[in-house]
Amino acid sequence: MPETMTQGPDAHVHGGGDAVLVASDLVKYYPIKGGVLRRTVGQVKAVDGVSFTLHRGETLGVVGESGCGKSTLGRLLMRLEEPTSGQLEFEGVDMYAQRGRSMRKLRRDIQIVFQDPYTSLNPRMTVGDIVGEPFEIHADVVPKGGRRKAVQDLLDLVGLNPEHINRYPHQFSGGQRQRIGIARGIALNPKVLICDEPVSALDVSVQAQVVNLMAKLQQELGLSYVFIAHDLSVVRHISDRVAVMYLGKIVELGTEDEIYSYPTHPYTQALLSAVPVPDPTLRGHRQQIVLTGDVPSPANPPSGCRFHTRCWKAQEVCSTQDPELIDRPDGRSGHQSACHFAQVERILETVDLSHPQQRATTSSFEPTDQPPHDPIP
Numbered sequence: 001m002p003e004t005m006t007q008g009p010d011a012h013v014h015g016g017g018d019a020v021l022v023a024s025d026l027v028k029y030y031p032i033k034g035g036v037l038r039r040t041v042g043q044v045k046a047v048d049g050v051s052f053t054l055h056r057g058e059t060l061g062v063v064g065e066s067g068c069g070k071s072t073l074g075r076l077l078m079r080l081e082e083p084t085s086g087q088l089e090f091e092g093v094d095m096y097a098q099r100g101r102s103m104r105k106l107r108r109d110i111q112i113v114f115q116d117p118y119t120s121l122n123p124r125m126t127v128g129d130i131v132g133e134p135f136e137i138h139a140d141v142v143p144k145g146g147r148r149k150a151v152q153d154l155l156d157l158v159g160l161n162p163e164h165i166n167r168y169p170h171q172f173s174g175g176q177r178q179r180i181g182i183a184r185g186i187a188l189n190p191k192v193l194i195c196d197e198p199v200s201a202l203d204v205s206v207q208a209q210v211v212n213l214m215a216k217l218q219q220e221l222g223l224s225y226v227f228i229a230h231d232l233s234v235v236r237h238i239s240d241r242v243a244v245m246y247l248g249k250i251v252e253l254g255t256e257d258e259i260y261s262y263p264t265h266p267y268t269q270a271l272l273s274a275v276p277v278p279d280p281t282l283r284g285h286r287q288q289i290v291l292t293g294d295v296p297s298p299a300n301p302p303s304g305c306r307f308h309t310r311c312w313k314a315q316e317v318c319s320t321q322d323p324e325l326i327d328r329p330d331g332r333s334g335h336q337s338a339c340h341f342a343q344v345e346r347i348l349e350t351v352d353l354s355h356p357q358q359r360a361t362t363s364s365f366e367p368t369d370q371p372p373h374d375p376i377p
């Protein structure tokens with residue numbers, strides 16, 4: 001990937017010609033109604049000025065605590081929600097300006113995989129009906145007579161037995177159900193897949209298999225992913241770049257190496273210090289940053305830097321001036337950080353990241369050689 005250093009939304013990693021999805025200043029406020037007349041008395045600022053570019057074949061990890069707005073962002077990218085303001089372009093087309101047929105066509109190209117494989121699949125439908133449902137809505141993609149075969153091919157592609165096309169979701173394990181969700185997500189041959197915490201509900205060993213499957217599908221199908229998670233260790237293996245969100249805003253954005261090895265925002269550093277270190281001999285060496293206080297309400301976010309009520313580096317300016325998300329020095333070429341006092345803290349510095357064995361200890365998410373098939377019960 002070409003690396004050029006330019007200003008603007010996360011432009012410094014990619015040239016920009018291969019942009020598939022461009023979000024510009026996306027805002028989503030939900031009104032708070034009160035009183036007898038149900039007047040609007042306030043607003044929940046779920047997403048508040050998010051800009052980024054997703055490039056073809058790239059995975060952008062979006063990480064943050066619950067309530068930081070990452071799932072709302074995912075729904076805005078799918079246009080399952082209308083934004084309060086802001087723009088979203090898919091391959092140069094203004095998504096929020098599309099209506100009717102043209103919007104339906106765009107929906108084929110951007111699909112979603114939901115978090116919970118236990119509740120996102122209709123228990124009364126067979127796997128064949130679930131995976132084949134998009135073909136009913138977009139009837140021209142696969143002719144009626146070829147749909148069963150198309151569904152079986154999809155099941156095979158995600159590592160499920162095509163002969164189980166008539167089984168129901170409860171007959172599958174959690175990992176297998178998420179594979180069904182992925183098969184449905186890729187049925188229309190989309191270009192972008194929004195993955196909203198796709199492995200959070202799964203056991204760690206199964207998480208690795210599903211992440212590996214998604215990495216394989218990305219290579220084979222040329223997909224671009226927005227991979228939403230609350231855990232930095234989950235997105236590391238699959239992400240080319242990572243955006244860290246706090247209270248509706250991106251506070252740091254960089255390549256996987258920049259975020260994990262050269263984090264400059266205190267919030268990212270705190271999240272990294274909470275990533276489990278599987279090797280017990282290294283645990284004592286890792287710096288621990290314990291954040292005090294709860295995440296403030298998005299209905300009443302702190303002034304200035306939203307993180308200042310929990311930040312151990314906060315100074316007076318932090319409570320009055322909102323720091324911009326711009327390129328700031330990280331000891332190398334620099335990357336985007338929204339902190340007045342951005343400074344590298346190498347949270348995992350006791351580990352040589354270039355050494356494969358030690359690298360494996362920094363993440364519970366290294367690839368495995370396991371085949372993508374789960375044993376079918």
Ligand code: SF4
Pocket residue numbers: 265266267305306307308309311312313314315318323338339340341342
């Ligand atoms: Fe902390 Fe201030 Fe930086 Fe915000 S701007 S992260 S409060 S040091």
